[in-house]
Amino acid sequence: MPDDDPILSIEELSAGYGAVTALDRVTMRVPRGAICAVLGANGAGKTTLLRTVSGLKRASSGRVLLDGADVTRLPAERHVHHGLVHVPEGGGVIVELSVEENLRLGGLWRAGRRERAERREEVLELFPRLRERLGAPAATLSGGERQMLALGRALMARPRVLLLDEPSLGLAPMVTRQIMRTLRDLRAAQGLTVVLVEQNARSALAITDHGFVLSQGAVVVSDTSQRLLADDRMRHAYLGF
Amino acid sequence: MNHFIDLTLSGLSSGAVYAALALSLVIIYQATRVVNFAQPALALISVYIAYTVSQATGNYWLGFGAALVTGLVLGAATERLLIRPVHGRSPLNAIIVTLGLLLVLQGVAGMVWSNEPHSFSYPLDYRGRFSASDWFALGSVAAAALLLFALYRFTPLGLRMRAAAFHPEAARLSGVRVGLMLTAGWAIASLIGALAGMLAAPPFIFPNVLDAVFVYAIAAAVVGGLDNPFGALVGGVLIGLCLSYVSGYAGPELTTLAALAILVLVLSVRPDGLFSRPTARKV
Numbered sequence: 325m326p327d328d329d330p331i332l333s334i335e336e337l338s339a340g341y342g343a344v345t346a347l348d349r350v351t352m353r354v355p356r357g358a359i360c361a362v363l364g365a366n367g368a369g370k371t372t373l374l375r376t377v378s379g380l381k382r383a384s385s386g387r388v389l390l391d392g393a394d395v396t397r398l399p400a401e402r403h404v405h406h407g408l409v410h411v412p413e414g415g416g417v418i419v420e421l422s423v424e425e426n427l428r429l430g431g432l433w434r435a436g437r438r439e440r441a442e443r444r445e446e447v448l449e450l451f452p453r454l455r456e457r458l459g460a461p462a463a464t465l466s467g468g469e470r471q472m473l474a475l476g477r478a479l480m481a482r483p484r485v486l487l488l489d490e491p492s493l494g495l496a497p498m499v500t501r502q503i504m505r506t507l508r509d510l511r512a513a514q515g516l517t518v519v520l521v522e523q524n525a526r527s528a529l530a531i532t533d534h535g536f537v538l539s540q541g542a543v544v545v546s547d548t549s550q551r552l553l554a555d556d557r558m559r560h561a562y563l564g565f
Numbered sequence: 566m567n568h569f570i571d572l573t574l575s576g577l578s579s580g581a582v583y584a585a586l587a588l589s590l591v592i593i594y595q596a597t598r599v600v601n602f603a604q605p606a607l608a609l610i611s612v613y614i615a616y617t618v619s620q621a622t623g624n625y626w627l628g629f630g631a632a633l634v635t636g637l638v639l640g641a642a643t644e645r646l647l648i649r650p651v652h653g654r655s656p657l658n659a660i661i662v663t664l665g666l667l668l669v670l671q672g673v674a675g676m677v678w679s680n681e682p683h684s685f686s687y688p689l690d691y692r693g694r695f696s697a698s699d700w701f702a703l704g705s706v707a708a709a710a711l712l713l714f715a716l717y718r719f720t721p722l723g724l725r726m727r728a729a730a731f732h733p734e735a736a737r738l739s740g741v742r743v744g745l746m747l748t749a750g751w752a753i754a755s756l757i758g759a760l761a762g763m764l765a766a767p768p769f770i771f772p773n774v775l776d777a778v779f780v781y782a783i784a785a786a787v788v789g790g791l792d793n794p795f796g797a798l799v800g801g802v803l804i805g806l807c808l809s810y811v812s813g814y815a816g817p818e819l820t821t822l823a824a825l826a827i828l829v830l831v832l833s834v835r836p837d838g839l840f841s842r843p844t845a846r847k848v
Contacts, residue, residue: 380734404740416735418728429728432721433740477739 331356331517332377332408332485337386337396339376346372348541349386354485354534357511359518361528361549363563364538370521371413373538374487377519378410379403390485404433407484413493415474419463423454426462426473430480440480447476450506468499475503479510488520492527504531525563529553537562571694572813573806578699580805581706585761586782587789587797588710592754594791596730596747598656603643603663605779606670607755608762609772611635613678615763616685616770625686632759640755644748652747674772682769691767702764709757710798716753717794726750777821781808784824788831790838799840803827 330353339347346369354360362370375381377388379400388396390406403410418426427447431440448455451472457465465473471491478486486507492500508531510516522528529535529549537545537552539562545552552558586604593601611632619628647666651658689697717723728736729746736743765778785804789796804824811823831839 378738380737400734400737401740401742404738410738412734412738416732416738418732418735420731421724421727425724425727428721429724429736429739429741432725481740 329356330354331391332519333387333389334373334377335387335389337373337376337388338384339372339381340384346541347376347383350538350541350543352536352543352546354517354519357515357517358534359507359511359532360520360534360536361525361532362519362521362536362538363525363528363552365562366523368538369541370538371489372541374410374489374519374521375412378408378487380410380412404481404483407482408487409478409481409483409485410487411474411478411489411491413489415470417462417465417470417473417477419461421462422458423460423462423465423473424458426477427454427480430477433481443480443482447479450479450510451476468495471495471499471503475506482514483516485517485519488518490521490523492522492524497527500527525559526553568813572809574695574699576806576809577802578695578702578805579809580802581703582761582764582778582801583781583785583804584798584801585706585709585757585764586778587786587801588713588794589754589758589761590782590786591789591791591794591797592713592750592757594786595794596726596750597648597652597659599648599659599663600783600791601663601751601754602660603666603670604755604758604782605762605775606667606674607636607639607643608758609674609775610639610670611755611759612685612762612766612770612774613674616678616683619686625688629688629763632763633756636756636759636762637752640758641748641752643755644751648751649744649747671772678770678772680772682771682774685767685770687767688763698767705760705764709760710794713753713757713794722749780821781805781824784828787828787838790841793838793840796838796840800838 332354334350334352336349336351337347338345338349350373362373364370372381376383379395379398379402383396386396387394390408393406395403395406395408418429421429427444431443434440453469454472454476457469462470462473491503507516507518511518520528520532529552532549535547535549535552536543537558544562545558589604590601593599614635615628615632618631619625643666647662648659651662687698688701691698717727725736725741726746726749728739729741729743730750733743761778762775766774781804782801785800786797788803789798789800804827807827808820808823812820
């Protein structure tokens with residue numbers, strides 16, 4: 325992988341819960357415009373990795389560089405200013421708010437009113453289903469619509485790097501495919517970089533360029549998705565298929 | 566019939582005060598799951614400041630403004646200095662802190678302004694049936710409620726505050742400074758509490774003047790559903806009216822008992838209050 329100018333660079337990142345080490349000196353370089361998968365068994369540290377990168381969890385050591393800027397110690401609410409947005413597991417849609425309000429929330433940190441309106445149009449363009457449900461309480465959305473709303477809210481912030489935690493969890497394959505297609509289009513149009521965590525390694529590798537395999541909090545393999553899919557030994561050892 | 570109208574009107578005006586105080590409890594409960602038992606004490610200090618300012622300047626309205634500002638500042642300070650350090654653990658810790666603050670502030674008020682009652686004037690003329698002061702109570706609480714609604718519903722600050730209250734983590738990921746929103750919530754709640762205090766205190770002010778009002782306000786908030794601002798308003802007016810009828814037809818000594826009876830009745834039929842939203846079970 326070309327790593328001369330990564331947009332997201334994770335260096336020797338460690339984090340833990342009390343005495344338990346969840347991340348053990350993880351190093352990853354994510355190239356600009358790549359769509360990467362973070363794979364691994366339950367408890368391998370995938371979610372912790374995303375939470376530590378986005379500032380929800382404090383790193384015990386190591387650094388996270390976003391386009392060269394050190395964001396390791398920034399509180400989570402500042403990351404959006406640096407162009408990094410994290411969509412947590414389940415999407416983090418606020419069910420007490422309406423669809424419209426959820427979207428608005430995503431763009432609030434940006435001052436320009438006109439820019440926000442443009443963003444909103446773009447997002448609704450991407451997910452026409454959301455336009456139909458704008459006034460509805462987010463609680464009434466289906467699982468697929470919720471994931472679209474979560475993604476739409478994240479895109480309102482016009483991120484450069486998008487962290488997605490299990491975007492396909494509990495969704496129909498067709499919805500998952502649509503979401504993945506959207507991400508690819510965004511990459512082509514805006515150079516969006518995506519890091520997604522997936523439980524289902526086979527389908528994740530089928531749609532990503534690059535895969536990182538975590539085991540017990542450490543990166544054990546990093547390779548192109550194609551080669552990872554073809555490598556039987558590695559698949560049996562870490563991915564269980 | 567005339568008696569009934571009298572009772573209804575006086576019930577409405579005292580109900581407005583309960584509603585305001587209940588609203589201030591609900592705003593904080595919604596955001597932090599803490600029942601702020603220090604609310605009457607924060608209001609009390611605000612009213613005493615108003616008393617001092619009015620005495621010094623001879624102008625009631627300067628005191629009124631001072632009370633609102635004091636409420637705002639005290640609420641923000643309480644959240645920042647006392648609640649923030651214990652927040653994130655069990656809400657019980659924060660509740661104990663507010664109880665402690667209640668005792669301390671009432672003690673301080675007694676030390677500074679003495680435990681003797683001082684006479685404290687009504688905002689406007691208070692004579693007659695549904696006086697100007699009653700109108701003022703009703704109008705100012707309605708205005709406060711409308712402003713609050715508009716703030717929550719139509720402003721970016723309100724959206725941030727609601728997001729922070731409902732789902733702090735998602736709010737943070739959208740760039741909302743959740744801590745700041747909690748401070749803002751306490752400040753606004755305490756401002757409304759100060760308004761309630763200004764309306765409830767006359768004709769006398771002493772350290773325990775708001776205790777009874779606070780008990781009814783808690784009843785109102787619980788009846789309405791602790792996490793619903795609209796419920797707090799309806800609950801306040803409901804309690805005000807019921808207590809007024811009970812006191813008028815059955816005797817004033819029964820009002821406290823009646824409040825308890827309403828509480829028991831409502832909670833046995835709807836344990837979460839009249840207007841609480843059904844909550845999804847957390848899995």
